[in-house]
Amino acid sequence: MSTIQKxxxxxxxxxxxxxxxxxxxxxxxxxxxxDFIPSAHITGFxxxxxxxxxxxxxxxxxxxxxEMGQGIRTSLASAIAEExxxxxxxxxVEQAIGHEKYGNQNTDGSRSVRTRLEPMRKxxxxxxxxxxxxxxxxWNIATxxxxxxxxxxxxxxxxxxxxxxxxxxDAAKLPIPKEKNIQLKxxxxxxxxxxxxxxxxxxxFTHGTATxxxxxxxxxxKFAAITRCPVTFGTVKxxxxxxxxxxxxxxxxxxxxxxxxxxxxxxxxxGGVAVxxxxxxxxFQGKIALNIEWNKGVNENFDSEEFKKTLTKRVQKxxxxxxxxxxxxxxxxxxxxxxxxxxxxxxxxxxxxxxxxNATAWFKGDKIEVWAPxxxxxxxRSELAHFFEIPIENITVNVTxxxxxxxxxxxxxxxxxxxxxSKKINAPVQVVWTREDDIQNSFYHAxxxxxxxxxxxxxxxxxxxxxxxxxxxxxxxFKPLSEYGSGFELNQGFTNxxxxxxxxxxxxxxxxxxxxxxxxRSVVHIHSAxxxxxxxxxxxxxxxxxxxxxxxxxLGKDRIIEGKSKFPxxxxxxxxxxxxxxxxxxxxxxxxxxxxxxxxxxxSFYSYIATxxxxxxxxxxxxxxxxxxxxxxxxxxxxxxxxxxxEGAAIFGMSLALYGKISAKEGAITQNNFYDYQMTRxxxxxxxxxxxxxxxxxxPTGVGEPGVPVIAPAICNAIFNATGERVRSLPLSELGxx
Amino acid sequence: MDxxxxxxxxLHAVQVQEDMPLLWVIRDIIGLTGTKFxxxxxxxxxxxxxxxxKLTKSCGIPVSDAIEKDIFTIEGNSENLEFLRQAWTDGNxxxxxxxxxxxxxxxxxxxxxxxxPTDKDIDEAMSANICRCGTxxxxxxxxxxxxxLKNETK
Ligand code: FES
Ligand code: FES
Numbered sequence: 052m053s054t055i056q057k058x059x060x061x062x063x064x065x066x067x068x069x070x071x072x073x074x075x076x077x078x079x080x081x082x083x084x085x086d087f088i089p090s091a092h093i094t095g096f097x098x099x100x101x102x103x104x105x106x107x108x109x110x111x112x113x114x115x116x117x118e119m120g121q122g123i124r125t126s127l128a129s130a131i132a133e134e135x136x137x138x139x140x141x142x143x144v145e146q147a148i149g150h151e152k153y154g155n156q157n158t159d160g161s162r163s164v165r166t167r168l169e170p171m172r173k174x175x176x177x178x179x180x181x182x183x184x185x186x187x188x189x190w191n192i193a194t195x196x197x198x199x200x201x202x203x204x205x206x207x208x209x210x211x212x213x214x215x216x217x218x219x220x221d222a223a224k225l226p227i228p229k230e231k232n233i234q235l236k237x238x239x240x241x242x243x244x245x246x247x248x249x250x251x252x253x254x255x256f257t258h259g260t261a262t263x264x265x266x267x268x269x270x271x272x273k274f275a276a277i278t279r280c281p282v283t284f285g286t287v288k289x290x291x292x293x294x295x296x297x298x299x300x301x302x303x304x305x306x307x308x309x310x311x312x313x314x315x316x317x318x319x320x321x322g323g324v325a326v327x328x329x330x331x332x333x334x335f336q337g338k339i340a341l342n343i344e345w346n347k348g349v350n351e352n353f354d355s356e357e358f359k360k361t362l363t364k365r366v367q368k369x370x371x372x373x374x375x376x377x378x379x380x381x382x383x384x385x386x387x388x389x390x391x392x393x394x395x396x397x398x399x400x401x402x403x404x405x406x407x408x409n410a411t412a413w414f415k416g417d418k419i420e421v422w423a424p425x426x427x428x429x430x431x432r433s434e435l436a437h438f439f440e441i442p443i444e445n446i447t448v449n450v451t452x453x454x455x456x457x458x459x460x461x462x463x464x465x466x467x468x469x470x471x472x473s474k475k476i477n478a479p480v481q482v483v484w485t486r487e488d489d490i491q492n493s494f495y496h497a498x499x500x501x502x503x504x505x506x507x508x509x510x511x512x513x514x515x516x517x518x519x520x521x522x523x524x525x526x527x528x529f530k531p532l533s534e535y536g537s538g539f540e541l542n543q544g545f546t547n548x549x550x551x552x553x554x555x556x557x558x559x560x561x562x563x564x565x566x567x568x569x570x571x572r573s574v575v576h577i578h579s580a581x582x583x584x585x586x587x588x589x590x591x592x593x594x595x596x597x598x599x600x601x602x603x604x605x606l607g608k609d610r611i612i613e614g615k616s617k618f619p620x621x622x623x624x625x626x627x628x629x630x631x632x633x634x635x636x637x638x639x640x641x642x643x644x645x646x647x648x649x650x651x652x653x654x655s656f657y658s659y660i661a662t663x664x665x666x667x668x669x670x671x672x673x674x675x676x677x678x679x680x681x682x683x684x685x686x687x688x689x690x691x692x693x694x695x696x697x698e699g700a701a702i703f704g705m706s707l708a709l710y711g712k713i714s715a716k717e718g719a720i721t722q723n724n725f726y727d728y729q730m731t732r733x734x735x736x737x738x739x740x741x742x743x744x745x746x747x748x749x750x751p752t753g754v755g756e757p758g759v760p761v762i763a764p765a766i767c768n769a770i771f772n773a774t775g776e777r778v779r780s781l782p783l784s785e786l787g788x789x
Numbered sequence: 790m791d792x793x794x795x796x797x798x799x800l801h802a803v804q805v806q807e808d809m810p811l812l813w814v815i816r817d818i819i820g821l822t823g824t825k826f827x828x829x830x831x832x833x834x835x836x837x838x839x840x841x842x843k844l845t846k847s848c849g850i851p852v853s854d855a856i857e858k859d860i861f862t863i864e865g866n867s868e869n870l871e872f873l874r875q876a877w878t879d880g881n882x883x884x885x886x887x888x889x890x891x892x893x894x895x896x897x898x899x900x901x902x903x904x905x906p907t908d909k910d911i912d913e914a915m916s917a918n919i920c921r922c923g924t925x926x927x928x929x930x931x932x933x934x935x936x937x938l939k940n941e942t943k
Contacts, residue, residue: 247881249878249881250881250883252883252886253877253878253881253883254878255886256877256883256886256889257873257874257877257878257883257889257893258823258863258864258874259821259822259823259824259862259863259864259890260823260864261886262822263825263887265822265825265826266822268820268822274817299806300806330809330813330817330818331813331816331817331826332809332810332813332817333806333809335829403921404885404887404921405825405827405833405835405885405887405888405919405920405921405922406825406827406885406887407826407827452885452886452887453885454825454885454886454887454888455884455885455887455921455922456885457921483826485829486827486828486829486830691881692881695881695884695924695927696884698923698924698926698927699884699922699923699924700923701923702920702922702923702925703921703922703923724828724829724830724832725827725828725830725832725833725919726830726832730919730921731923731925732916732917732918732919732925733911733912733915733916733918733925733928733929734912734913734916736923736925736926736929738926739926
């Protein structure tokens with residue numbers, strides 16, 4: 052477990068360049084193991100969470116996680132405020148720069164609150180104890196006769212009170228109380244945790260004053276745009292810059308090499324032709340005027356429709372056995388009353404955060420400074436040290452606000468590009484991707500095909516389950532020629548299937564990568580949940596059973612499955628979200644004509660989630676009317692933020708179910724911008740009802756991602772309920788249904 | 790060419806190509822970065838501004854079309870915008886916040902035109918603005934709240 056330490060004032064100033072005075076506490080949280088990319092190695096005591104109580108009463112929290120709309124700055128601050136008995140208005144949050152001293156800063160995997168809540172609370176409680184000790188001494192009473200409330204320590208005998216700020220200087224001289232003496236508040240006494248807190252950044256968000264990466268302005272900076280090969284990993288053969296050079300405002304045009312990352316690490320950059328200008332528009336215009344001939348390379352013939360056919364064929368045949376086999380599916384199939392088979396597809400997808408990838412960099416010879424909307428500033432930093440051969444301590448990565456991330460901004464290729472250009476032109480520069488660049492040169496969510504076969508006995512009980520899946524692996528972006536799913540991918544809903552089925556077999560088929568593959572909000576869970584929930588619905592129909600009851604029956608006896616993590620799977624909690632959602636959605640009641648209900652339930656990022664969707668279908672066009680989601684994410688730190696996240700996840704899930712499709716022809720992406728890679732808009736938005744299970748005594752689990760995977764299957768199951776038509780291949784727009 | 794622009798009541802003299810979209814003049818030349826780039830092709834509404842009170846996607850018009858007109862951006866102040874800001878705060882609307890400049894400007898324009906918009910009015914008026922974080926439910930509620938706040942102060 053993490054230990055809390057007092058930070059020497061001079062060290063603190065050295066670390067942060069902040070003027071100081073008062074108490075500074077630091078705490079080191081063990082870096083949680085990142086699924087694939089090795090993170091910076093940390094030895095010794097390296098505090099990575101800090102709070103600073105100043106003499107004027109202000110409390111500054113250093114946030115080591117990127118803010119990309121998930122509300123992490125507010126959530127972490129609330130934990131401190133809770134235990135410290137602070138007044139909310141004195142709390143502010145500073146964004147940490149990318150540095151290994153903050154531990155693993157990679158903001159993905161819905162893990163920020165999961166790993167940081169307890170240390171944050173402990174630091175708050177520690178500071179409170181120190182303040183009380185000082186006050187008790189002043190009054191010459193026992194510490195037990197003091198209490199803290201609302202930024203004051205109160206003498207419970209005389210009702211005198213002293214402001215936190217006035218105690219800070221003396222408190223700083225005290226040793227840190229022993230950990231065993233630190234008492235955390237009881238759940239019933241919570242004032243901030245589990246309540247509805249507003250984002251601490253609202254003022255900036257509503258006045259246009261929050262600085263996102265794209266808003267960074269440095270004196271004398273240039274703006275750059277890059278044309279990258281439309282075919283993944285293609286390179287420049289020749290180019291003509293005459294026309295582009297004549298665009299007003301364009302100052303330089305040059306070729307950018309492809310930077311290949313070493314195996315197993317980093318992202319590198321694609322290379323292409325860069326246009327440097329004195330404003331973004333001129334750089335974009337210059338890009339359009341370029342004339343480039345490409346060496347298209349190995350991916351030249353990639354066609355995503357052909358690939359879909361190939362994958363479909365492969366999943367019909369026996370694949371590589373994945374560990375976890377139970378019984379014998381073939382015997383079960385032979386002995387069954389009925390077998391059902393189905394094949395499902397999800398296309399490639401792009402994250403398309405509203406703020407396009409961008410980075411501002413200044414290469415100063417022996418130092419690099421970067422300002423960028425990055426989810427993973429440390430990887431960016433190590434990557435820069437590697438490619439530009441600058442000692443890592445001379446590289447600063449300032450994390451700005453992120454205009455959405457969804458996984459795209461944990462891949463720092465755009466940062467490498469900015470630094471490469473700054474180095475070449477010897478000036479600060481901002482690289483901005485056009486929306487077309489973002490859609491056509493992304494790290495795509497992998498397309499997938501899966502084949503499922505199940506058997507039912509005479510009572511309609513599932514006796515056998517075979518699931519075969521194929522999708523290009525994320526690992527291919529780090530280790531070329533990785534053609535099978537890796538352990539962490541397969542463990543996203545596929546191998547950790549909770550259903551108690553006697554005969555069970557999983558297989559994985561080969562899937563090569565011809566595009567850069569990356570993780571996108573909820574990752575492999577997207578297709579796992581789609582396949583499993585659609586198929587369970589098909590089995591339920593074949594067994595003539597109610598889908599909710601069918602899911603419950605499949606779960607079998609209540610049980611706890613211990614995994615490798617400290618979050619065992621509890622089937623009771625899984626059942627609870629299922630039945631709760633069904634109840635809130637009035638499952639089983641009569642619906643208006645043309646309407647249908649569908650349900651999906653899934654366990655991801657250690658949270659349990661179930662969604663019911665109501666659709667109406669008129670002239671074959673589907674409208675999503677209502678979405679009811681219930682989540683059990685353990686201790687709910689900031690309820691309103693969780694609600695906001697789940698409402699957003701419902702819309703994100705709808706976008707992918709209704710419109711989400713990236714396709715490639717002759718190696719190049721055929722979509723361009725929001726007119727052909729469409730998003731859910733206000734007019735499509737359903738009524739969304741979020742319900743958070745009261746599980747305040749369980750540890751907090753993921754919130755940002757789990758809401759996404761259940762949406763597509765619940766929509767498709769609702770369509771089946773309304774029309775009898777089964778959607779097995781996303782998105783609905785391809786079927787003319789929206 | 791030399792161009793004078795009036796933004797939020799303040800005059801700015803700039804020297805730019807007359808075909809440069811207003812968005813980039815505002816962001817890169819004048820340095821007001823509250824107005825956002827999202828698509829560049831009039832598809833997302835992130836760059837929304839009001840020009841002589843009319844809702845306009847600033848990525849889609851050349852700066853020359855805005856000469857001698859009043860440009861209003863998220864950095865400006867108006868009665869309706871103020872009520873909307875309050876409502877956005879009460880309802881904790883933003884997630885990443887990036888699209889919200891555009892959302893607030895579009896909502897301001899809606900309230901300027903319709904005193905008490907219905908859900909359907911909102912669907913129509915706000916569907917040109919994408920929020921990838923998916924805050925539509927809250928935006929809709931926020932607009933209704935702003936109307937309520939405004940009536941309460943009357
Ligand atoms: S940037 Fe203007 S509408 Fe998208
Ligand atoms: S709040 Fe993030 S795009 Fe709207």
